Amino acid sequence: MNDTRPQKGPATSSGRPAREGPAAGSPAVDRALMLLDTLAEGDGLSLSELGRRLGLAPSTVHRLLGALAARRLAEVDPATQLWGVGPGAFRLGAAFLRRGGLAERARPVLAQLAEASGETAVLAVADGDSALVVAEVPGTSSLRAVLPPGTRLPYHATAPGKALIAHLPLAQVRALLGRAPLPALTGRSITDQGELTADLATLRHGGWLTERGESAVGQNGIAAPVFGGAGDPVAALGLAGPSTRLDDAALAALGPQLAEAAAVLGAALGGPARHLSPAAQGR
Structure with a gap:
């Protein structure tokens, strides 16, 4: 059977293949999902580390984290300022x-x-x-x-x-x-x-x-x-x-x-x- 899935793109700085969403018109959604996936893989990540892994500007990461946090999908530790998945996930x-x-x-x-x-x-x-x-x-x-x-x-x-x-x-x-x-x-x-x-x-x-x-x-x-x-x-x-x-x-x-x-x-x-x-x- 032929594989009709989209071909994988270049690897990110974390070594994982870059994820490309099937819907070309929803880059913000795709980035938010990539961010949530990255949070799930880490044991508390800083804003700068998230930006480095995803290849995104800190301002973009901060905006996406705010949207996820509003829905309890992400949460920051006030003591360490490290981000992880929230109870909503x-x-x-x-x-x-x-x-x-x-x-x-x-x-x-x-x-x-x-x-x-x-x-x-x-x-x-x-x-x-x-x-x-x-x-x-x-x-x-x-x-x-x-x-x-x-x-x-x-x-x-x-x-x-x-x-x-x-x-x-x-x-x-x-x-x-x-x-x-x-x-x-x-x-x-x-x-x-x-x-x-x-x-x-x-x-x-x-x-x-x-x-x-x-x-x-x-x-x-x-x-x-x-x-x-x-x-x-x-x-x-x-x-x-x-x-x-x-x-x-x-x-x-x-x-x-x-x-x-x-x-x-x-x-x-x-x-x-x-x-x-x-x-x-x-x-």
Whole structure:
């Protein structure tokens, strides 16, 4: 079959092929999309660096960033003046995942997790400034966590929320969490962003993340990120239940199962093969 796609132009200063939009009459739109794509690839970029990578004047980049920021697609860190993607970009990604049938693909995996653990299994995606449950299979006990589709989960206080942000660049995490102190949902909620960053760094290497009464008193949870084709977390598989059942021993036993289920789902989405480290397997 002949390739009828437009031929690629010269490479940009970043080494990537220059992107040329199919619509010759919309250069501003094309530049804005190129800028958004570049923001997604970096861990906080300065105005001058963005201009250098895109071959655009700083004044042009500043104007485009203003338009993206007005729609929460881009955000600047006031302390460093570095730009990154904003929470609005994650909302667009969540819409694509819902339309793409991710929930339907995950349902058999959720059913297996719920049956094996007896606890409520959920699939959540990043949606703006919180995670959004898009699929749920209830636990088998009458006393169980209830997290129907449409439930919003704070990034900082829930296992699925943590799993979605733990592997993101720090600039993106800051954009999602905002600048204010994190809200305390219970007495065990982490409210300091520095403490949360340390918590995420400690937990992410094991392949799964936990919450212990941080979003609801008496409820624990565990989740693992699902990595998509670009190697970024596109969703999180999670289990939640009463702390009397989902105690430390249960969380440790379920962690490898959950991480493996997330890896299987990610592979079905074209994501990279991921294996647990020996340390994680032995926890």
